[in-house]
Amino acid sequence: MSESVAQPLGQIPFNRAAPAGNEMNYVLQAIEQGHIAGNGPFTHRAEELLVQISGSPQVLLTSSCTHALELSGRLLNLKPGDEVIVPAFTFVSTAAAFALAGARPIFVDVTEDTLNLDIEAVKTAITKRTRAVCAVHYAGVAEGIDELALLCREAGVDLIEDNAHGLGGTYSGQSLGTFGNMSTMSFHETKNVTCGEGGALALNSSERVERAEILREKGTNRTQFLRGQTDKYTWVDVGSSWITSDMQAAFLVGQLENFESIQDKRMRIWNTYHSELAAWSDSHGVRRPHVPSEAQHPAHMYYLQFPNLQLRTHFIDHMAKLGIMAVFHYQSLNTSPVGLSLGGVRGQCPVSERASDTLVRLPLYAGLTSDEIERVVSGVLSFNP
Numbered sequence: 391m392s393e394s395v396a397q398p399l400g401q402i403p404f405n406r407a408a409p410a411g412n413e414m415n416y417v418l419q420a421i422e423q424g425h426i427a428g429n430g431p432f433t434h435r436a437e438e439l440l441v442q443i444s445g446s447p448q449v450l451l452t453s454s455c456t457h458a459l460e461l462s463g464r465l466l467n468l469k470p471g472d473e474v475i476v477p478a479f480t481f482v483s484t485a486a487a488f489a490l491a492g493a494r495p496i497f498v499d500v501t502e503d504t505l506n507l508d509i510e511a512v513k514t515a516i517t518k519r520t521r522a523v524c525a526v527h528y529a530g531v532a533e534g535i536d537e538l539a540l541l542c543r544e545a546g547v548d549l550i551e552d553n554a555h556g557l558g559g560t561y562s563g564q565s566l567g568t569f570g571n572m573s574t575m576s577f578h579e580t581k582n583v584t585c586g587e588g589g590a591l592a593l594n595s596s597e598r599v600e601r602a603e604i605l606r607e608k609g610t611n612r613t614q615f616l617r618g619q620t621d622k623y624t625w626v627d628v629g630s631s632w633i634t635s636d637m638q639a640a641f642l643v644g645q646l647e648n649f650e651s652i653q654d655k656r657m658r659i660w661n662t663y664h665s666e667l668a669a670w671s672d673s674h675g676v677r678r679p680h681v682p683s684e685a686q687h688p689a690h691m692y693y694l695q696f697p698n699l700q701l702r703t704h705f706i707d708h709m710a711k712l713g714i715m716a717v718f719h720y721q722s723l724n725t726s727p728v729g730l731s732l733g734g735v736r737g738q739c740p741v742s743e744r745a746s747d748t749l750v751r752l753p754l755y756a757g758l759t760s761d762e763i764e765r766v767v768s769g770v771l772s773f774n775p
Contacts, residue, residue, distance in 0.1 A: 399713050399765070400713065401713045401714075401715070402713060402714045402715060402753050402758075402762050402765060402766060403715050403753065404580075404715040404716070404717050404751065404753050405579065405580045405753070405754075405755050406755050406757055407579040407580075407584045407586075407755070408755075408756070408757050409641075409644060409645075410644065410645055410648035410651065410652055410756065411644045411645075411647055411648045412643075412644045412647065413640070413641045413643075413644030413645065414644075415644075416432060416640035416641065416643055416644050417637050417640045417641055419432075419640065420432055420636045420637045420639075420640040421637065425636055426635055426636050426637045427635060427636060428451075428607075428633035428634055428635055428636060428639075429607070429612070429613060429616055429633060429636075430636030430639070431636070432636045432637075432639040432640040432642075432643050433451050433633070433634070433636055433639040435639070435643050436451055436639045436642045436643050436646060437449045437450065437451055437590070439643065439646040439647070439649075440575070440590055440592075440646065443557065443558065443646065443649055444557060444565055444567050444568070444573075444575070444592055445564075445565035445567070445568045446565075446567055446568055446573065446592035446593065446594055447593070447594065447595075447596075448592065448593045448594075448596070448599050449575075449590050449591070449592045449593075450590060450591045450592075450593070450602055450603065450606055450633075451588070451589075451590050451633065451634050451639055451642075452588070452589045452590055452591055452606065452632045452633060452634060453587065453588065453589065453631075453632060453633060453634040453635075453638075454576070454578070454587050454588060454589045455483065455552075455554045455574050455575060455576035455577075455578065455589035455590075456483040456486075456487065456589070457589060457630075457632040458574035458575065458589040458590055458591040458632075459483050459484065459487035459488075459524075459550075459552065459574050460487045460490060460491070460630070460632065461591050461602060461605055461606060461632050462487070462550050462572045462574060462591060463487045463488045463490065463491030463493070464491055464605050464629070465572070465598050465601060465602060465605070466488075466491065466493075466521055466522055466548060468488060468491040468492045468493040468521060469492050469493075470492050470493075471494075471519060472492065472493040472494070472519060472520075472521045473493060473494050473495075473496050473517065473519045473520050473521065474488040474493045474494075474495055474496065474520070474521060474522045474523070474524060475495075475496045475498050475507075475512055475515050475516065475520060475522070475523045475524065476488070476495045476496065476497060476498070476523075476524045476526075476723075477497075477498060477499075477500050477506070477507050477524075477525070477526050477528075477742070478497040478498065478499060478500070478722045478723050478724045478729075478734075478738075478739035478742035478743075479499075479500045479505055479526075479528070479720050479722055479723075479739070479741070479742035479745050479746070480526045480528075480552065480720060480723065481554070481720060482723065482726075482728075484524055484526060484552050484723075485497070485723055485729070486728075488522070488524070489728075489732065493521060494732060494733065495723075495732060496515050496520075496733075497723055497724040497729060497734050497738065497739055497742075498511045498512055498515050498739070499511050499738070499739035499740065499741050499742055500528070500739075500741050500742050500745070501533060501741065502741055503533065503680040503682070504528060504529075504531050504532075504533040504679075504680055504681075504682065505528040505529070505741075505742075505745055506525065506526065506527065506528055506531070506532065506533045506534070506535075507523070507525050507526070507538065508741075509534050509537055509538055509541065512538065512541065513541065516541075516545050516547065520545065520547050521547060521548065522542075522547055522548040522549070522550055523538065523541075523542055523547060523548075523549050523550070524550045524551075524552055525538055525549065525550070525551055525552065525570070526551075526552040526554070526555070527551065527552075527553055527555055527556035527559060527566050528555060529555055529679060529687065529690055529691040529692075529693065530555040530556040530557075530558070530559040530566070530687040530688040530689070530690035530691070531556075531559070531679065531680075531681050531682070531685050531687045532556065532559060532560075532561035532566055532682075532684075532685050533561075533682050533685065535551070535561050535566070535569045536561065536562060536564075536569065538569075539569040539570060542570075548570070548571045548572070549569065549570035549571055550570050550571065550572050550573065550574070551566065551567050551569060551570040551572070551573035551574070552573075552574055553566050553567040553573045553574060553575055553592075554574065554575065554576035554578075554581065554589075555576075555581075555688075555690040555691065556687075556688060556690070557575055557581075557582065557583070557688060558582065558649070558653055558688035559685070559686060559687050559688040559690075560685070560686045561684055561685050561686075562684045567592050568592075568594055570594065571593075571594060571595065571598075572591060572592065572593055572594065572598070573591075573592045573594070574589060574590070574591055574592070575589055575590040575591075575592065576588075576589050577589060577590075577642055577645075581690070582649075582652060582653065582656060582688060582689070582690055582756075583642065583645035583646055583649060583652060584641075584642070584645060585634070585638040585639065585641040585642035585645070586638060586641070587634075587638070588634050588638050588639075588642060589634075591606075601627065604626055604627045604629060605627060605628075605629035605630070605632070606629065606632040606633050607629065607631075607633060608625075608629050608630060608631050609625055609626065609627040609628050609629030609630070610623050610624060610625055610626060610629075611623045611624065611626050651756075652756045653688060653689065655756040655757075655758075656688070656689035656690075656754060656755070656756055657689040659689070659692070659754055659758055659763055660687075660689040660692050660754065662763055662767065663692045663752060663754075663763075663766070663767065664678060664679070664692070666767045666771075667694075667767065667770055667771070670770065670771050671694065674774075674775050675697050676694050676695065676696055676697070677694065677695035678694065679691075679692065679693060689754070690754075691751055691754060692751065692752045692754050693719070693749050693750060693751045693752070694749070694750050694752070694770075695745065695748045695749050695750075696748045696749075696750065696775075697748065697775075698747070698748060699747040699748060701748075701775050702718065702747065702748050702749070702750055704773075704775070705750060705773055705775075706718070706750060708769070708772075708773045709769050709770075709773075712765070712769045712772075713765075714753065714765065714766055714769050715753060716750050716751065716752055716753070717750065717751050718746075718749060718750055718751070719745075719746075719749050719750075719751060720745075720746060721746045722739055722742040722743045722745070722746045723742075724736070724738055724739050724742070724743075725743060725746075752766055752770070753766055
């Protein structure tokens with residue numbers, strides 16, 4: 391009899407997107423119905439579900455969160471000389487969307503606790519050229535967003551919430567994405583609900599809705615035509631193709647219909663990490679996520695912050711040897727080549743720059759099994775800096 395050979399454990403990726411319900415059936419339905427371009431029945435259904443989940447009165451599906459941000463920039467009518475305040479610790483789209491619209495992004499540091507915009511720094515950064523502030527709810531955890539909204543109102547500038555991480559999150563009982571004039575969502579494959587690539591723009595008042603629909607449809611009034619409000623459509627503004635296909639929307643509908651069950655699974659994983667890693671992190675000087683008492687997060691991400699870059703690098707290598715993918719996140723935009731060309735300076739956002747060197751994210755997706763969660767926890771606990 392031959393000896394049994396132990397099989398190697400499978401790799402645990404950082405993220406794995408998967409159907410949660412009727413996604414595949416809905417995609418097939420979209421194909422069979424013959425409408426696979428945008429603004430079809432699944433687009434409308436996804437938007438209805440997002441209104442219910444997000445709390446915003448009007449939601450327009452887009453082909454990505456980047457495109458939703460670009461659409462928000464166009465709605466601001468930005469021109470050269472205008473400024474938009476953005477966090478330095480964010481994805482490039484948060485700043486690039488406004489630069490593309492003609493404004494200069496002003497990089498502001500984030501807080502140590504939640505890696506959200508430092509409101510005191512925002513106060514200092516606001517000038518007569520400021521047209522908007524774009525706040526990112528990092529990891530879906532909000533901090534002081536009500537205070538920031540008041541500051542923007544008093545300064546007469548728009549508040550845009552980059553809510554790519556925060557769908558389902560709240561602050562003081564109010565849904566994230568409803569504090570600002572506009573907010574954006576992401577349905578990239580790394581997000582809680584996904585259609586591969588996709589996004590949405592939420593408008594919290596009615597005055598920009600009609601123009602947003604026009605800009606999203608290449609600058610035409612095609613949406614009004616599809617509703618029977620005009621007998622033809624034509625070019626009425628300078629827009630772009632910012633709408634997703636109905637096949638992608640169909641997949642998203644299947645995800646959104648299962649939003650609560652997806653959230654429950656993610657929250658269980660997040661809570662397990664947070665409790666099981668508490669003593670280890672305290673003893674090794676590693677920071678865990680901080681959630682203010684007013685905040686309810688949507689379990690989008692679980693991260694650790696190490697004391698320095700060298701330890702972070704060793705940790706990632708340690709986890710990789712165990713077949714577990716742990717990854718870093720943003721590089722502070724003020725230190726990027728484009729950021730430097732726009733006036734960014736190394737050292738101007740020390741918290742953001744430190745987070746770029748020290749933060750690492752653990753695998754977190756609804757399909758993680760109990761055994762895989764245990765492997766991740768054990769892998770972290772076995773790392774001795």
